[in-house]
Amino acid sequence: MKKIAVTASLPGGAVDKLKEKFCIKTFKQKKCLNESELLKVLKDADGAITLLGDPLTKNVLEKTKLQIISNYAVGYNNIDIGFATEKGIAVTNTPDVLTDATADLTFALILSVARRIVESDHFTRKGKFKGWLPELMLGVDLRGKTLGIIGMGRIGKAVARRAIPFGMKIVYTKRKRLIESEENSLKATFLTLDELLKVSDIVTLHCPLTKDTEGLIGRERIFSMKKGSILINTSRGKVVDEDALCDALKTHLFGAGLDVYEKEPIVNNRLLKMKNVVLLPHIGSAGRDTREEMAEIAVSNIIAFFEGRVPPDLIPEQKGMTLFRGQK
Ligand code: GLV
Numbered sequence: 001m002k003k004i005a006v007t008a009s010l011p012g013g014a015v016d017k018l019k020e021k022f023c024i025k026t027f028k029q030k031k032c033l034n035e036s037e038l039l040k041v042l043k044d045a046d047g048a049i050t051l052l053g054d055p056l057t058k059n060v061l062e063k064t065k066l067q068i069i070s071n072y073a074v075g076y077n078n079i080d081i082g083f084a085t086e087k088g089i090a091v092t093n094t095p096d097v098l099t100d101a102t103a104d105l106t107f108a109l110i111l112s113v114a115r116r117i118v119e120s121d122h123f124t125r126k127g128k129f130k131g132w133l134p135e136l137m138l139g140v141d142l143r144g145k146t147l148g149i150i151g152m153g154r155i156g157k158a159v160a161r162r163a164i165p166f167g168m169k170i171v172y173t174k175r176k177r178l179i180e181s182e183e184n185s186l187k188a189t190f191l192t193l194d195e196l197l198k199v200s201d202i203v204t205l206h207c208p209l210t211k212d213t214e215g216l217i218g219r220e221r222i223f224s225m226k227k228g229s230i231l232i233n234t235s236r237g238k239v240v241d242e243d244a245l246c247d248a249l250k251t252h253l254f255g256a257g258l259d260v261y262e263k264e265p266i267v268n269n270r271l272l273k274m275k276n277v278v279l280l281p282h283i284g285s286a287g288r289d290t291r292e293e294m295a296e297i298a299v300s301n302i303i304a305f306f307e308g309r310v311p312p313d314l315i316p317e318q319k320g321m322t323l324f325r326g327q328k
């Protein structure tokens with residue numbers, strides 16, 4: 001029997017389906033693992049379902065006998081893909097199912113920052129609400145404003161679709177421009193990154209973390225954003241220079257909404273002290289239905305692989321490759 005390590009308990013009953021055919025070890029951790037903890041968990045495992053915070057580095061991978069890593073996330077920057085591929089380890093993710101949940105959360109952050117929802121809640125609880133006032137908690141109206149979407153993949157497009165009925169103008173940037181009919185249906189105008197930053201009232205990040213996007217939104221770019229604009233990040237923390245963002249939040253930006261952090265799970269102390277930021281604990285896909293479906297998908301990729309099929313959600317970098325060893 002093949003051994004499958006599941007690095008945390010997952011919602012729903014999906015993992016139970018594996019029990020008939022595989023020897024399953026689930027680790028009931030309440031945090032992401034460091035390399036040495038992860039190595040203990042992956043010892044002897046032929047396959048694994050892993051979390052986005054589990055560091056599947058070269059150092060870890062070379063000491064395992066894994067044949068497949070089924071990452072319980074759409075992002076897989078926690079895995080050394082080059083080395084996994086070289087070693088013939090299949091890598092799968094959970095795209096599509098979490099698109100709407102993540103776009104919903106992005107919009108929740110946009111509205112929370114623009115209309116100062118969290119700050120207003122604290123104000124009210126502290127007993128500071130003394131009556132309706134014309135200038136109490138003035139925020140940013142969405143109608144007529146420009147939303148700049150960086151990374152127009154599945155999630156970026158789902159955010160665009162939500163912005164249309166709010167009366168926002170949509171601009172986007174992407175490595176490969178969308179075809180005209182898609183631009184038309186999303187009412188989205190293509191710009192370069194630097195143009196987008198200059199014209200957007202709200203900038204939202206939906207690119208994966210790669211060598212090309214690490215530090216993409218650095219100090220100069222942050223300060224090239226419109227004065228009084230808003231930055232939203234539900235992608236990966238390392239895309240943004242957090243320290244520069246903190247400086248900009250004091251003098252230049254209206255606010256920021258963050259679901260992810262540069263040194264996750266550590267949150268910059270300066271951010272914790274600011275009123276014009278909304279800080280979430282990486283919950284972009286955290287709808288119950290979504291998380292249960294993600295578990296179904298992670299499990300189905302493991303099953304397909306060990307039945308000798310190509311796993312349906314093999315990552316794009318490995319699509320079309322027949323690199324797998326001892327699958328059967
Ligand atoms: C969440 O951040 C994911 O990559 O699924």
Ligand code: GLV
Pocket residue numbers: none
């Ligand atoms: C707001 O509550 C209004 O009545 O304008």
